[in-house]
Amino acid sequence: MLFGRNGIGKSTLLKIAAGWTSPDSGTVHFAGRAYETTSLPELAAQGLFYLPDHDLLSSAFTVRRQLEMIRCQFDAGNVTEAADRVGITAFLDRRPASLSGGERRRAELAAVLVRRPSCLLADEPYRGIAPKDVEDITAIFTQLTGDGMAVVITGHEVPTLLDAADHVSWCTSGTTYELGPPSTAIQHEAFRSEYLGQAS
Amino acid sequence: MVARFRTTLPNRLIVRTYATRGALLWVATRAILIAIFLRGGFDPFQLSAAAMGGVVLLSVVVCFLETYRRHERALLGNLAVRPVTLIVLFATPALLGEVAIRIVRLVIA
Numbered sequence: 485m486l487f488g489r490n491g492i493g494k495s496t497l498l499k500i501a502a503g504w505t506s507p508d509s510g511t512v513h514f515a516g517r518a519y520e521t522t523s524l525p526e527l528a529a530q531g532l533f534y535l536p537d538h539d540l541l542s543s544a545f546t547v548r549r550q551l552e553m554i555r556c557q558f559d560a561g562n563v564t565e566a567a568d569r570v571g572i573t574a575f576l577d578r579r580p581a582s583l584s585g586g587e588r589r590r591a592e593l594a595a596v597l598v599r600r601p602s603c604l605l606a607d608e609p610y611r612g613i614a615p616k617d618v619e620d621i622t623a624i625f626t627q628l629t630g631d632g633m634a635v636v637i638t639g640h641e642v643p644t645l646l647d648a649a650d651h652v653s654w655c656t657s658g659t660t661y662e663l664g665p666p667s668t669a670i671q672h673e674a675f676r677s678e679y680l681g682q683a684s
Numbered sequence: 685m686v687a688r689f690r691t692t693l694p695n696r697l698i699v700r701t702y703a704t705r706g707a708l709l710w711v712a713t714r715a716i717l718i719a720i721f722l723r724g725g726f727d728p729f730q731l732s733a734a735a736m737g738g739v740v741l742l743s744v745v746v747c748f749l750e751t752y753r754r755h756e757r758a759l760l761g762n763l764a765v766r767p768v769t770l771i772v773l774f775a776t777p778a779l780l781g782e783v784a785i786r787i788v789r790l791v792i793a
Contacts, residue, residue, distance in 0.1 A: 523761070524758070525760070525763075525764045525765055526764075526766075528761055529692050529764040533762055535758075538755055538758075539755060540758050542755070542759055544705075544754050550759065552697055553697050553698050554763060556697045557763050595762075599762070
């Protein structure tokens, strides 16, 4: 779980990790390899999946077509099963633009389930969705980690995310701190005072 | 160790989807150019090789703009489709169309 105030660089960090943006310096390490320069297509071919902080699926094609593209490209999971697991079976033949925010997030998770990547980077996957969807989507993320997938999530839904997290990182003042498991993270004085605030 | 580049080629569904977009947007681009050429008093079907290349290039640019407009960069990235592959998918139908126009023009002449 990657926490940090707005504008502190969480999304930029994920973009760099996903090969979406080039870093000023440093290397990206993924699947046992170090990349001086890389790109999302290159990392995706190695097993990475990136959910950006905007809609992933195109408004030009139906959800089913896009999931099928992923399935065919990677000889991956079953589209119908994935849709069923996230509860979007009824929306498969609709275009994402006609879906609600929560339904689009579920469709994106169906894409993850079809792809079955080894690592998922999800940038603010809870944006603009109802509490019930937050609960359901968190349950799916938890299942994915249980299946052996590495899942990195950014967001501000502190109680939900801390409950689901195995590990907490905190971006602040140009530095990323590894705070360890949530129980240790919430004891971190600066994290409590500068990010969690009085509610902690 | 720094990794070497390794990626997959697009599958038939991706090829069909994006080549179709390339064909449709080439038709649209060509239709607009024909109208402009006719208004300017030029023969829109008698283009030099360089002009044909320009039409193909313009068509590819229009396709990329559409891809950006639809926010498809992340989807294509996750599909491991590189920009150079997209250029080929968009350019091929446009190039074939331009060649077909030239052949029809020659046959009619």
